[in-house]
Amino acid sequence: MSAAPSDRRPVVISGPSGVGKGTLFKMLFDRHPDIFTLSVSHTTRGPRPGEQHSVDYYYISKDEFRDLIAKDKFIEHAEFGSNMYGTSKMTIEEQTAKGKVVVLDIEMEGVKQVKRSSIDARYVFIAPPAPEELEKRLRARGTEDENSIRKRLDRSVQELEFGKTAGFDKIIINDDLETAYKELEDFVYQ
Ligand code: ADP
Numbered sequence: 001m002s003a004a005p006s007d008r009r010p011v012v013i014s015g016p017s018g019v020g021k022g023t024l025f026k027m028l029f030d031r032h033p034d035i036f037t038l039s040v041s042h043t044t045r046g047p048r049p050g051e052q053h054s055v056d057y058y059y060i061s062k063d064e065f066r067d068l069i070a071k072d073k074f075i076e077h078a079e080f081g082s083n084m085y086g087t088s089k090m091t092i093e094e095q096t097a098k099g100k101v102v103v104l105d106i107e108m109e110g111v112k113q114v115k116r117s118s119i120d121a122r123y124v125f126i127a128p129p130a131p132e133e134l135e136k137r138l139r140a141r142g143t144e145d146e147n148s149i150r151k152r153l154d155r156s157v158q159e160l161e162f163g164k165t166a167g168f169d170k171i172i173i174n175d176d177l178e179t180a181y182k183e184l185e186d187f188v189y190q
């Protein structure tokens, strides 16, 4: 399946931190090169080892972020774990112009805002097999300090509730990775 899906609407992927969203969409990108593209968000958090500016995120300061909000440059933005994250209008325009299917990886407040926007998207929620799994995965990833892990886990309670109630088009439980990936691929290509 290296052709483009017949449904070319943007795909919004949401779910608690550590559930495996990034792992899953990167598998989609790797296995279908040139078909999908990430909506590269702006964030005030620093890059993790291996992350690249303008590939994973646009890393900016809080002042720069506030300036972009004041200039109405975002489609949506939200605070998460003491940092700001947002999808700029320019990013969506640029990525859509590439003729690829745009994938957005955003948290719940952003999902609400995109739903209220003019963007016609498909919505996927990634859930853990059990809430305890999030802490294990975040620790195994080794990218967050204790404070960040705590904030992410605290927030995951609301995120999991949101996943059950917000009317996602598809809910995928990321237990076995390959099984979850196949569900994502099948949904995107259905
Ligand atoms: P998110 O983008 O949702 O924060 P990541 O994709 O970074 O999550 O995944 C968090 C950690 O969990 C990573 O170390 C990743 O390798 C691991 N992981 C992802 N999916 C699974 C899975 N199905 N089983 C076990 N570990 C997983």
Ligand code: 5GP
Pocket: 014, 015, 016, 017, 041, 042, 045, 076, 077, 078, 080, 085, 086, 087, 105, 106, 107, 108, 109, 110, 111
């Ligand atoms: P991380 O720091 O792990 O990359 O991302 C933390 C959270 O921010 C994740 O839930 C991710 O989906 C969310 N996120 C990333 N980019 C955006 C964005 O542009 N807007 C919103 N609302 N959330 C985002």
